[in-house]
Amino acid sequence: AQSVAQPEDQVNVAEGNPLTVKCTYSVSGNPYLFWYVQYPNRGLQFLLKYITGDNLVKGSYGFEAEFNKSQTSFHLKKPSALVSDSALYFCAVRDGDQAGTALIFGKGTTLSVSS
Amino acid sequence: DGGITQSPKYLFRKEGQNVTLSCEQNLNHDAMYWYRQDPGQGLRLIYYSQIVNDFQKGDIAEGYSVSREKKESFPLTVTSAQKNPTAFYLCASSRGYESNQPQHFGDGTRLSIL
Numbered sequence: 236a237q238s239v240a241q242p243e244d245q246v247n248v249a250e251g252n253p254l255t256v257k258c259t260y261s262v263s264g265n266p267y268l269f270w271y272v273q274y275p276n277r278g279l280q281f282l283l284k285y286i287t288g289d290n291l292v293k294g295s296y297g298f299e300a301e302f303n304k305s306q307t308s309f310h311l312k313k314p315s316a317l318v319s320d321s322a323l324y325f326c327a328v329r330d331g332d333q334a335g336t337a338l339i340f341g342k343g344t345t346l347s348v349s350s
Numbered sequence: 351d352g353g354i355t356q357s358p359k360y361l362f363r364k365e366g367q368n369v370t371l372s373c374e375q376n377l378n379h380d381a382m383y384w385y386r387q388d389p390g391q392g393l394r395l396i397y398y399s400q401i402v403n404d405f406q407k408g409d410i411a412e413g414y415s416v417s418r419e420k421k422e423s424f425p426l427t428v429t430s431a432q433k434n435p436t437a438f439y440l441c442a443s444s445r446g447y448e449s450n451q452p453q454h455f456g457d458g459t460r461l462s463i464l
Contacts, residue, residue: 277457337408
């Protein structure tokens with residue numbers, strides 16, 4: 236069975252500092268991994284994905300994520316946080332080798348960036 | 351601009367009443383999805399449709415029903431059998447159910463009980 240975990244309910248960082256939002260996953264095949272961001276009372280916006288290739292993936296708004304197969308992780312990072320980055324972040328995974336499997340979402344991590 | 355439109359943004363349901371949430375997409379996507387979001391629980395899949403005139407139950411389908419008569423439209427009905435309907439409902443679409451492309455989301459409908 237596939238699963239995804241976001242071990243931190245909330246991450247607090249100061250503006251200008253680097254940020255990391257953690258995600259670990261479990262699939263039997265090759266993972267399709269996604270990060271989304273959600274602002275209050277809005278839908279999810281796609282940030283970036285890893286399907287294959289380079290382990291460091293760059294996405295929207297200066298975010299990047301590193302795929303680590305041995306640690307089964309896909310942590311979201313940004314070198315310098317902005318107050319406007321404060322939002323709810325979701326990691327999602329799908330087993331790319333298993334037909335008919337759904338995209339599974341983590342429970343979300345609230346990022347709070349203070350000025 | 352292509353996208354997904356959900357309506358209404360806010361909806362109130364009386365006891366014993368069925369209500370229908372609208373979802374329309376102009377992205378020409380084959381697959382569409384309905385999720386329920388509760389605080390601290392992430393997104394849970396209610397129903398999905400891989401193609402017109404076909405749909406499957408997700409993890410929490412009880413008390414809900416859907417139809418997919420047109421490619422662009424995937425309405426969700428919350429029936430009176432759903433005893434705890436208060437939540438934020440999100441509709442999404444993607445090029446294909448097993449695609450490696452991301453899902454695109456609407457801005458949600460917040461359903462509350464009167």
